[in-house]
Amino acid sequence: MAIRIHFTVQDLARTRVAEAPMPLHELELAVRALQGRSQPARFEAWRRRARAQLSVEARMALALMPAVGRSPGFLSPAKAGPVDELLEQVRTTPRDSITANMRETAMRNPALPSWSRDVAHNASLLTALCTGLRHLHAELLAPHWNQFTEHLAADRGLRLQQQLTGGVEQLLSRANPMWMRWNPPVLEVRLMSGAEGDLQLEGQGLLLVPTMFSRRPVLTHGNPVAVSYPVCQDLSPLEAASHGFKPGRGCPAHVSMLVGRTRARVLTAIADHQGCSTGELAAHAAIAPASASEHATVLRAAGLIRSLRHHNTVSHSITPLGLALLSAPEGA
Numbered sequence: 001m002a003i004r005i006h007f008t009v010q011d012l013a014r015t016r017v018a019e020a021p022m023p024l025h026e027l028e029l030a031v032r033a034l035q036g037r038s039q040p041a042r043f044e045a046w047r048r049r050a051r052a053q054l055s056v057e058a059r060m061a062l063a064l065m066p067a068v069g070r071s072p073g074f075l076s077p078a079k080a081g082p083v084d085e086l087l088e089q090v091r092t093t094p095r096d097s098i099t100a101n102m103r104e105t106a107m108r109n110p111a112l113p114s115w116s117r118d119v120a121h122n123a124s125l126l127t128a129l130c131t132g133l134r135h136l137h138a139e140l141l142a143p144h145w146n147q148f149t150e151h152l153a154a155d156r157g158l159r160l161q162q163q164l165t166g167g168v169e170q171l172l173s174r175a176n177p178m179w180m181r182w183n184p185p186v187l188e189v190r191l192m193s194g195a196e197g198d199l200q201l202e203g204q205g206l207l208l209v210p211t212m213f214s215r216r217p218v219l220t221h222g223n224p225v226a227v228s229y230p231v232c233q234d235l236s237p238l239e240a241a242s243h244g245f246k247p248g249r250g251c252p253a254h255v256s257m258l259v260g261r262t263r264a265r266v267l268t269a270i271a272d273h274q275g276c277s278t279g280e281l282a283a284h285a286a287i288a289p290a291s292a293s294e295h296a297t298v299l300r301a302a303g304l305i306r307s308l309r310h311h312n313t314v315s316h317s318i319t320p321l322g323l324a325l326l327s328a329p330e331g332a
Contacts, residue, residue, distance in 0.1 A: 006200050008203060011204070014206075015172070015208070016207060018226075021152050026213070031140070032065060033067075057129070070104075077222070078209060102116060148212055172206075176215075178215070179217050191218070201224065206224060210229060211228045255268075255325060255326060262291070263299065266292060266295040266296065267325075270318050278293050
């Protein structure tokens with residue numbers, strides 16, 4: 001069972017990858033991941049910490065965004081920008097739009113709380129929801145946002161390269177091959193909810209939105225329609241946090257003693273800047289590019305980092321083994 005997204009020539013020409021992170025869209029996916037049980041190795045430590053910090057308003061917003069199923073689209077617009085500005089746009093959404101959106105959501109998600117019917121005509125309720133979204137963002141995304149941005153930028157570079165060399169067809173076929181299948185001119189998207197149907201893009205194209213939180217695609221109805229796909233990186237900031245790694249803390253002395261001071265600095269720079277290129281790594285570690293490439297080769301052979309080549313550019317990311325080395329207490 002799948003949602004079949006039909007493309008016209010105009011849709012193919014207007015299909016693109018999101019240019020910048022979309023805080024509220026990513027927040028919805030984070031909220032879904034928070035309530036789900038999938039990928040325990042990646043998310044469980046993050047889930048435990050976040051659940052302990054949720055405010056009353058945050059739990060209200062949580063109630064409208066289930067782990068599986070439809071949620072009100074006006075709460076998570078697929079737009080880039082500062083969080084406060086986006087939340088103000090949510091708060092000032094026209095009442096008619098909220099009413100229609102809530103009615104459509106309730107038809108597909110009968111488990112919505114009864115108070116949700118009053119959101120459009122109760123200003124204090126809508127304000128509380130926006131406060132809840134702000135609290136959720138502060139707990140779920142803000143501590144990791146700089147690293148998220150780096151991961152998303154690296155992924156976008158990969159997708160643009162795919163589009164450049166293989167066109168939109170290669171972009172669509174490789175975005176999430178396990179759950180999205182390109183069968184020209186139709187993209188079949190298998191959602192977690194098991195929803196089935198046909199969707200026409202009406203010449204607006206499709207917006208592909210990379211995310212850290214969901215391997216299964218999430219479809220967002222809007223103008224244009226947006227579909228999420230997982231970033232192509234080896235290790236997410238949430239996995240780093242679950243190991244106890246703190247970006248920017250510097251290189252542990254015991255690691256320098258083991259692999260050498262410069263190589264330890266290179267390893268730490270990669271952990272702090274996941275997906276960095278060799279040139280960027282050299283700048284972060286304050287060494288020559290040739291030296292950075294040499295040290296990366298040794299670290300890769302030892303299984304401490306992975307490197308991914310996209311034509312003339314190589315991006316580096318730390319492996320769980322490398323992260324465990326940096327995170328281990330001295331003497332452990």
